[in-house]
Amino acid sequence: MDRRSIGVIVNPIAGMGGRVGLKGTDGAEALARARALGATPASHARAVRALAKLAPIADAFRLLACPGAMGADACREAGLDPETLPVAVTDETSGEHTRAAASAMAARRVDLLLFAGGDGTARDVLDGIGEDVPMLGIPTGVKMHSAVFAASPEAAGNLARLLAEGDARVRFREAEVMDLDEAGLRENRVSARLHGVARAPFERALMQAGKASAQASDEDALDAFARAFAARMEPGRLYVLGCGTTLRRIKRAIGFEGTLLGVDVVIDGRALALDVGEERLMRLVAGARATIVVGVTGGQGFVFGRGNQQIGPEVIRAVGRENIVVVTGVSKLVGLDPPVLRVDTGDPALDRDLAGYIRVETAPGQSTMMRIAA
Numbered sequence: 001m002d003r004r005s006i007g008v009i010v011n012p013i014a015g016m017g018g019r020v021g022l023k024g025t026d027g028a029e030a031l032a033r034a035r036a037l038g039a040t041p042a043s044h045a046r047a048v049r050a051l052a053k054l055a056p057i058a059d060a061f062r063l064l065a066c067p068g069a070m071g072a073d074a075c076r077e078a079g080l081d082p083e084t085l086p087v088a089v090t091d092e093t094s095g096e097h098t099r100a101a102a103s104a105m106a107a108r109r110v111d112l113l114l115f116a117g118g119d120g121t122a123r124d125v126l127d128g129i130g131e132d133v134p135m136l137g138i139p140t141g142v143k144m145h146s147a148v149f150a151a152s153p154e155a156a157g158n159l160a161r162l163l164a165e166g167d168a169r170v171r172f173r174e175a176e177v178m179d180l181d182e183a184g185l186r187e188n189r190v191s192a193r194l195h196g197v198a199r200a201p202f203e204r205a206l207m208q209a210g211k212a213s214a215q216a217s218d219e220d221a222l223d224a225f226a227r228a229f230a231a232r233m234e235p236g237r238l239y240v241l242g243c244g245t246t247l248r249r250i251k252r253a254i255g256f257e258g259t260l261l262g263v264d265v266v267i268d269g270r271a272l273a274l275d276v277g278e279e280r281l282m283r284l285v286a287g288a289r290a291t292i293v294v295g296v297t298g299g300q301g302f303v304f305g306r307g308n309q310q311i312g313p314e315v316i317r318a319v320g321r322e323n324i325v326v327v328t329g330v331s332k333l334v335g336l337d338p339p340v341l342r343v344d345t346g347d348p349a350l351d352r353d354l355a356g357y358i359r360v361e362t363a364p365g366q367s368t369m370m371r372i373a374a
Helices: 028-036 043-051 055-060 072-077 095-107 119-129 153-164 182-186 216-232 245-254 278-285 313-319 330-334 348-354
Strands: 004-010 061-065 112-117 135-139 171-180 192-202 238-241 264-267 270-273 290-294 302-304 324-327 341-343 356-363 366-373
Touching: 004 043, 004 072, 004 095, 004 153, 043 072, 043 112, 043 135, 043 153, 055 061, 055 153, 061 072, 095 112, 095 119, 112 119, 112 153, 119 135, 119 171, 119 192, 135 153, 135 192, 153 192, 216 245, 216 324, 216 330, 216 356, 238 245, 238 278, 245 264, 245 290, 245 324, 270 278, 278 313, 290 313, 313 348, 330 356, 330 366, 341 348
Parallel strands: 004 061, 004 112, 112 135, 238 290, 290 324, 302 341, 324 356, 341 366
Antiparallel strands: 171 192, 238 264, 264 270, 356 366
C-alpha cells in the first residue's frame, strides 16, 4: 500500500489580531494595526503543536510543505523533514500565496491538506484545492466559524495521524467554509455567508462543528438572567465581560451598550474600559478582585479561544477558575455534539487546569453542570 501524503500550509500572520482586540488580520491595513498594537505571530507555535503529533510516525507518510514560514519551518521544529514545494513565498504573505500553495498541493494529489489559519485562510485554501482534496484546519485565527477546523492544534495533529495510519475511525464529511466580513466585525456587525463546501476528515471528539446561532426560545430566560446578574454584582469587584449576544444582554442590563464582538470591563455599575486587548486587561485585573463572564460558542461549545483571545492565559490565571462565570441558553447546551464545553487558550497547561466540571448559568436560579474537555 502506498504511503499517504500530507501537505502543510501555515498562514504566518493568522490570529495576530486576537489578543490585541482586533477582529482579524485580513488585509495589509489590519496587519499593520495589529503590529502597531504589539501583536506577535501565533500560528507557527500552534502549527508546531499539531505537527509534533505526527513526528512519531514520520516514516509512515509523505510530507510536503511550503517553504519557510509558510510550513517548512514549523515542520522542522516539530521534528519532521518535509519535501519543500517550489512555490514563491515573500516576507509579506497574502491570500494569493495561500491559494497558489494550495493549488500546488492539489496538483501533487496530497491525501490531506493540513493548514494553520482562520476562516480567511480556510477560504483561500478551498479556492486553491477545490472540493476533492480533503482539508483540515489547525485553529490559529481570531474567528473560526467554519466546520473544517479541529478542536485544538493537538486534535488536528492527532486526526492527521489517524488518517496517515489508515485508522477506520476517520470518516469524511462535507464541511461548510464561512466567509466573514472583517470590516463589519470591527463595526460590531456580524455578516457571514457560505463561501463553499469542503471535504474534511471527521472524528467526533477531535473536530469542532460550524458555529450555530442562539435559539429564540432562550431569549426571555437570558434577558431575565442578565437583569438578575446586574442586580447582584458586588461593589468594588471588576467584571470582565466577554463577547457575543448573550454578554451584550448583560451589558445592556448594567446600563451601557458595550462591544458586541469585544471584551469590556465594568466596575460599580459603570463601564471602565471598552473593547480592551490582553495587555490592558492584564493591567486592570492585576491585584483586583475580578470575575470573568463568558458565553458559549453555539454549535462548538468553546468558552475560551474563539473570538475572545483577549482573555488570555495570564488574565485567566490572575482571576482564577473559581471566578469564571459561564452563561448561555439551554438550547446551545442541548445542541452540542459531543455534549462538552471546550477551551483553547493557547496554553495547553492552562487548558488542562480548566478541564473538569463547571456550573453554567441558563436563567435566574437555574444552572447545569457541564464538563470542560481538555
